[in-house]
Amino acid sequence: MNAPIAKTESTAGSYNFAYLDEQSKRMIRRAILKAVAIPGYQVPFAGREMPLPYGWGTGGIQVTASVIGRDDILKVIDQGADDTTNAVSIRKFFAKTAGVRTTTRTAEASLIQTRHRIPETPLKAGQIIVFQVPIPEPLRWLEPRETMTRRMHALADYGPMYLKLYEDIARFGRVTTAYDFPTVVNGRYLMSPSPIPRLDNPKLDRSPALQLFGAGREKRIYAIPPHTTVKSLDFEDHPFTTERWSQHCARCGASDSFLDELVVDDRGTRRYVCSDTDYCDSRLAAGGGR
Amino acid sequence: MYVAVKGGEQAIDAAHDLVARDRRGDAVTPELSVAQVEQQLGLAVDRVMAEGALYDRRLAALAIKQAAGDIVEAIFLLRAYRTTLPRFGASEPVETAKMAVARRISAVFKDIPGGQFLGPTFDYSHRLLDFALEEGDASLSEGETRVEATTGPDHLLPVSHILEREGLIEPEMVADQPVGDITRTPPTYPADRDVRLQALARGDEGFLLSLAYSTQRGYGRNHPFAGEIRSGHVAVEIVPPELGFAITMGEVELTECQMVNQFKGSAEKPPQFTRGYGLAFGRSERKAMAMSLVDRALRAAEFDEEISAPAQDEEFVLSHADNVEASGFVQHLKLPHYVDFQAELDVLRRLRDELDLQEAAE
Amino acid sequence: MTADLDQPVLEVRDLAKSYGDRRVLSDIALSLWPGEVLAIVGESGSGKTTLLRCIDGQIAPDDGEILFHSRSQGVVDLATLSESQRRRVIGNDLGYVHQNPRDGLRLDLSAGANIGEPLLQAGLRHYGRIRQIAGEWLAKVEIDASRIDEPPLRFSGGMQQRLQIARNLVTEPRLVLMDEPTGGLDVSVQARLLDLLRRLVADLDLAVILVTHDLGVARLLADRLMVMQAGRIIETGLTDQVLDDPHQPYTQLLVSSVLQL
Numbered sequence: 016m017n018a019p020i021a022k023t024e025s026t027a028g029s030y031n032f033a034y035l036d037e038q039s040k041r042m043i044r045r046a047i048l049k050a051v052a053i054p055g056y057q058v059p060f061a062g063r064e065m066p067l068p069y070g071w072g073t074g075g076i077q078v079t080a081s082v083i084g085r086d087d088i089l090k091v092i093d094q095g096a097d098d099t100t101n102a103v104s105i106r107k108f109f110a111k112t113a114g115v116r117t118t119t120r121t122a123e124a125s126l127i128q129t130r131h132r133i134p135e136t137p138l139k140a141g142q143i144i145v146f147q148v149p150i151p152e153p154l155r156w157l158e159p160r161e162t163m164t165r166r167m168h169a170l171a172d173y174g175p176m177y178l179k180l181y182e183d184i185a186r187f188g189r190v191t192t193a194y195d196f197p198t199v200v201n202g203r204y205l206m207s208p209s210p211i212p213r214l215d216n217p218k219l220d221r222s223p224a225l226q227l228f229g230a231g232r233e234k235r236i237y238a239i240p241p242h243t244t245v246k247s248l249d250f251e252d253h254p255f256t257t258e259r260w261s262q263h264c265a266r267c268g269a270s271d272s273f274l275d276e277l278v279v280d281d282r283g284t285r286r287y288v289c290s291d292t293d294y295c296d297s298r299l300a301a302g303g304g305r
Numbered sequence: 306m307y308v309a310v311k312g313g314e315q316a317i318d319a320a321h322d323l324v325a326r327d328r329r330g331d332a333v334t335p336e337l338s339v340a341q342v343e344q345q346l347g348l349a350v351d352r353v354m355a356e357g358a359l360y361d362r363r364l365a366a367l368a369i370k371q372a373a374g375d376i377v378e379a380i381f382l383l384r385a386y387r388t389t390l391p392r393f394g395a396s397e398p399v400e401t402a403k404m405a406v407a408r409r410i411s412a413v414f415k416d417i418p419g420g421q422f423l424g425p426t427f428d429y430s431h432r433l434l435d436f437a438l439e440e441g442d443a444s445l446s447e448g449e450t451r452v453e454a455t456t457g458p459d460h461l462l463p464v465s466h467i468l469e470r471e472g473l474i475e476p477e478m479v480a481d482q483p484v485g486d487i488t489r490t491p492p493t494y495p496a497d498r499d500v501r502l503q504a505l506a507r508g509d510e511g512f513l514l515s516l517a518y519s520t521q522r523g524y525g526r527n528h529p530f531a532g533e534i535r536s537g538h539v540a541v542e543i544v545p546p547e548l549g550f551a552i553t554m555g556e557v558e559l560t561e562c563q564m565v566n567q568f569k570g571s572a573e574k575p576p577q578f579t580r581g582y583g584l585a586f587g588r589s590e591r592k593a594m595a596m597s598l599v600d601r602a603l604r605a606a607e608f609d610e611e612i613s614a615p616a617q618d619e620e621f622v623l624s625h626a627d628n629v630e631a632s633g634f635v636q637h638l639k640l641p642h643y644v645d646f647q648a649e650l651d652v653l654r655r656l657r658d659e660l661d662l663q664e665a666a667e
Numbered sequence: 668m669t670a671d672l673d674q675p676v677l678e679v680r681d682l683a684k685s686y687g688d689r690r691v692l693s694d695i696a697l698s699l700w701p702g703e704v705l706a707i708v709g710e711s712g713s714g715k716t717t718l719l720r721c722i723d724g725q726i727a728p729d730d731g732e733i734l735f736h737s738r739s740q741g742v743v744d745l746a747t748l749s750e751s752q753r754r755r756v757i758g759n760d761l762g763y764v765h766q767n768p769r770d771g772l773r774l775d776l777s778a779g780a781n782i783g784e785p786l787l788q789a790g791l792r793h794y795g796r797i798r799q800i801a802g803e804w805l806a807k808v809e810i811d812a813s814r815i816d817e818p819p820l821r822f823s824g825g826m827q828q829r830l831q832i833a834r835n836l837v838t839e840p841r842l843v844l845m846d847e848p849t850g851g852l853d854v855s856v857q858a859r860l861l862d863l864l865r866r867l868v869a870d871l872d873l874a875v876i877l878v879t880h881d882l883g884v885a886r887l888l889a890d891r892l893m894v895m896q897a898g899r900i901i902e903t904g905l906t907d908q909v910l911d912d913p914h915q916p917y918t919q920l921l922v923s924s925v926l927q928l
Binding site for chain 2: 036059060061062063064065066068069070071073093094095098099100101102103104107130131132149159160161162187188189191193194195210211212213232234235258259273274275276290
């Protein structure tokens with residue numbers, strides 16, 4: 016069963032296509048091209064104020080607005096779901112300003128804008144995924160100064176990041192970074208994958224899709240071109256690990272997806288359901304479930 | 306069976322309806338007009354223009370009405386609107402020396418050529434709530450005549466020029482290179498003074514005020530004196546390429562503050578007073594003064610001063626001065642973070658399980 | 668580590684540096700061989716620390732060459748390398764022990780992390796191994812192994828200095844530069860540290876350039892001695908020879924002014 020693909024009328028004449036003027040789009044595309052040419056490197060760009068607040072995805076929106084075309088089919092998710100309030104708000108924004116078709120089906124989308132998750136359904140060549148990034152600098156918590164972190168990237172001085180992992184293991188017995196786990200892209204640049212859970216990090220590695228990252232407030236764009244290696248930091252004897260649940264999805268039975276923990280009553284009863292709503296729906300439709 | 310809450314779209318629409326209702330308040334009270342905001346809440350309009358970085362009193366007033374008085378929200382509205390406007394050129398630098406002065410004061414000389422004009426100011430008022438304002442316009446009771454607002458002459462000699470003539474204050478540099486533009490180029494550090502001043506001009510008044518205050522209390526002290534503060538209208542001129550000469554497009558109201566700061570000398574130069582500069586739209590005097598103190602503090606490196614205080618830390622001040630950015634990021638914590646939180650729960654639970662195992666083993 | 672004993676580790680030629688009109692280094696030339704300890708002595712203002720910092724790349728000389736015989740890239744002139752080239756060519760082959768250990772340590776990280784950092788930079792990615800090596804080195808510099816997870820903030824001055832030394836030596840560099848390593852420590856702590864340094868230098872066959880104003884330290888640790896005054900080398904030779912039979916008047920003055928206890 017196919018979900019309906021919504022087609023909306025754009026209010027052409029009130030806004031340029033996808034809101035941004037062509038000069039701005041050109042400027043952002045130049046930044047994107049540079050980012051694709053240097054995988055994982057943060058390219059500064061002159062971000063514009065958008066009608067949504069900083070922190071609400073202005074970077075992702077600017078990247079999407081610069082690459083979207085009339086024939087694109089757009090999916091927008093937040094925490095993996097299409098119907099969280101901010102995903103709804105952003106989808107409406109593009110429906111209004113670009114008039115493109117929108118969808119909730121990962122497999123049908125040509126362009127996906129996401130906050131904090133990568134879809135469970137593997138992406139294909141030709142798809143573009145745009146990540147909303149709050150803090151693009153993976154070294155920021157070790158070094159607040161931009162002047163210093165710029166130098167560290169130039170010299171590939173990433174020792175302090177490994178030291179953070181070392182200290183975690185020494186103190187807690189394990190690395191305690193839960194999400195936004197730092198990665199090395201193409202064997203060169205240290206990159207923040209945005210606050211996705213560790214379960215999603217392996218999906219970045221050699222994806223056939225183009226992965227773009229936009230940080231509006233911090234004014235940085237970076238990219239992972241298709242089929243690029245992305246390795247999460249670890250030690251040989253403390254390899255990178257992902258989240259695990261003892262339960263399957265209560266709705267579709269999936270055992271391999273990221274599960275949301277729902278508290279359903281005052282006694283604290285828990286239910287675990289796929290965070291990726293499309294994945295869950297697809298599995299149900301295909302005859303999965305309990 | 307438990308079903309996760311859907312209908313986010315309807316919730317958003319309902320939220321917007323509620324905002325509109327709250328904004329209107331009770332129907333018995335006459336609706337506030339944009340003109341009333343513009344005329345009677347002029348200082349709020351000034352602030353929204355200054356930090357919205359757009360000079361348009363009517364639009365700023367509309368933003369304030371739409372935001373139901375939330376000034377930072379109004380600033381955001383104006384900034385977002387600004388993004389949609391085409392830029393067709395740059396004006397000539399405005400000549401504040403030729404300002405039609407409505408207010409001009411100096412703390413450094415008892416008397417100055419042209420005199421001191423108090424103008425409209427709360428400075429010497431007693432802060433007593435005036436309940437007569439509840440009834441109507443209290444200041445126009447019967448028999449009283451209104452003071453006619455006078456403006457000073459144009460071309461009031463700036464106090465800094467007096468000091469400059471004697472070589473007592475550092476001269477302002479004339480830019481011999483293109484002026485930076487923070488709306489076209491992302492910030493990089495170290496930043497030049499032009500870029501810093503642009504960021505400060507649109508920076509949050511509260512933030513700059515606190516930083517300025519901190520310098521006065523010893524966190525990067527630079528011995529400020531208010532050399533001159535002037536408010537009034539200046540002409541905005543452009544030089545269209547087809548004409549080759551300047552034409553006046555209109556005028557804007559500005560407040561300018563020149564601080565006279567700690568004197569410095571070096572092996573090559575005799576000691577001179579140094580400067581801090583503040584400029585804001587409208588009569589935003591507190592903002593202009595705070596900006597000038599922070600400007601001087603951020604010039605610490607130029608004068609080989611030890612950088613030890615937050616107000617002197619360029620990256621710290623400029624990265625956090627914009628309240629549109631700050632408000633967005635602080636408030637974004639309201640957005641769903643349950644996936645990242647779930648990831649943290651996973652780690653925490655594992656750590657605790659391992660701890661329990663350890664303790665059980667002991 | 669088998670050093671190529673035919674080649675010097677470091678050759679400095681015609682090094683010069685000025686600040687405006689003030690000449691701080693003139694005509695500096697020296698050679699250092701594997702396993703040699705060279706002490707540079709002089710009063711404060713003699714330029715000895717400036718020379719050390721030039722070799723370390725902290726200061727750019729105006730003239731001259733600093734030829735370092737690297738492990739993998741042959742002879743390179745340190746004076747002309749950019750920062751990223753330095754890192755690539757030298758890696759962890761050049762150590763620098765600061766007079767104040769706080770300048771050479773990460774005070775907010777544990778002792779183990781401090782020793783582990785050069786290993787990480789060298790590409791070691793095995794947590795257990797890093798920890799093991801760090802533990803071994805703590806023992807070598809006589810710091811209680813149980814303190815491996817403590818930040819050096821809480822260490823005494825002497826212990827911080829020993830940690831800094833461990834951090835510099837863990838990758839067995841070809842050359843170690845030391846700026847007054849015992850300065851600022853009280854006498855008994857100094858003695859202990861000197862003993863440790865003497866042992867480590869011998870055990871690891873290190874090449875060291877040691878800057879000090881203390882002739883006693885020079886005599887204890889150094890094979891050769893170089894005396895500097897006003898930015899110039901005025902006398903050089905085997906340590907005992909120079910100290911027992913100084914030729915230059917300035918050297919004689921220096922030697923005779925040392926208190927004999």
